[in-house]
């Protein structure tokens with residue numbers, strides 16, 4: 001309903017089903033005659049994947065296979081896929097990461113995404129009328145600018161932005177920063193935060209490119225700019241008008257100093273460039289958080 005409200009259009013139809021439920025996914029595709037599929041239904045927590053690896057392969061790889069088979073049976077041949085920068089060997093070095101950088105995910109989540117990419121590329125190779133857009137997200141962040149749609153993690157969030165948002169909303173006392181002794185300008189980890197509305201535009205551009213080119217692509221989606229944890233914390237303080245207290249904690253296992261993307265291919269292949277900066281990310285997140293926790297007084 002809120003998608004409809006935010007877009008000023010009738011709300012999209014929703015069918016609730018498990019991505020691993022072959023019958024449900026086949027029935028849905030048979031009934032609906034889709035032109036293309038955008039596949040977002042995946043699990044995405046690195047730490048969760050370490051404790052429940054089988055679920056990650058089941059949903060992220062097995063679920064994708066179910067989608068592919070249902071597409072095959074119903075003549076749907078275009079797919080846009082949510083992949084992740086975690087497929088790269090992020091410890092390999094510094095600098096902007098290009099799409100041809102070495103792979104090397106070191107956790108089941110990243111491995112499941114890499115396997116899913118390989119499944120898709122094998123399908124594309126086997127069926128020349130298929131075209132697949134593989135989009136490797138860097139750090140998606142923020143909410144819809146209307147404040148109507150955002151993320152609502154059920155458990156303590158792993159990710160920086162939702163964690164800061166909960167501190168701003170008074171749900172948590174302070175932000176724990178995982179190390180201030182990294183080889184970065186202020187010692188805290190550097191990442192490439194891309195606004196979810198930019199990410200959404202990237203998906204539309206990917207679909208357009210599949211229509212136009214008749215073949216697939218593998219593209220990074222990010223801004224090409226790295227920001228430190230402290231940069232983001234300060235930007236959020238500015239957006240919400242409150243202090244975000246922090247404590248320096250030990251480094252988190254598996255973290256790297258710096259990770260941001262090379263955006264050349266996204267520009268060349270998709271004509272895509274991120275438009276929103278970290279202030280827009282934080283402002284939209286704060287608007288959403290006030291919607292989520294109405295007891296938070298406006299600032």
Ligand code: UDP
Nearest residue numbers: 158159160163176177178189190191229255
């Ligand atoms: N981070 C942090 N405290 C948190 C969550 C994250 O200091 O509570 C840091 C983390 O070490 C990394 C950055 O924020 O440098 C982004 O982490 P996130 O988990 O959001 O994304 P990642 O790039 O690790 O997938």
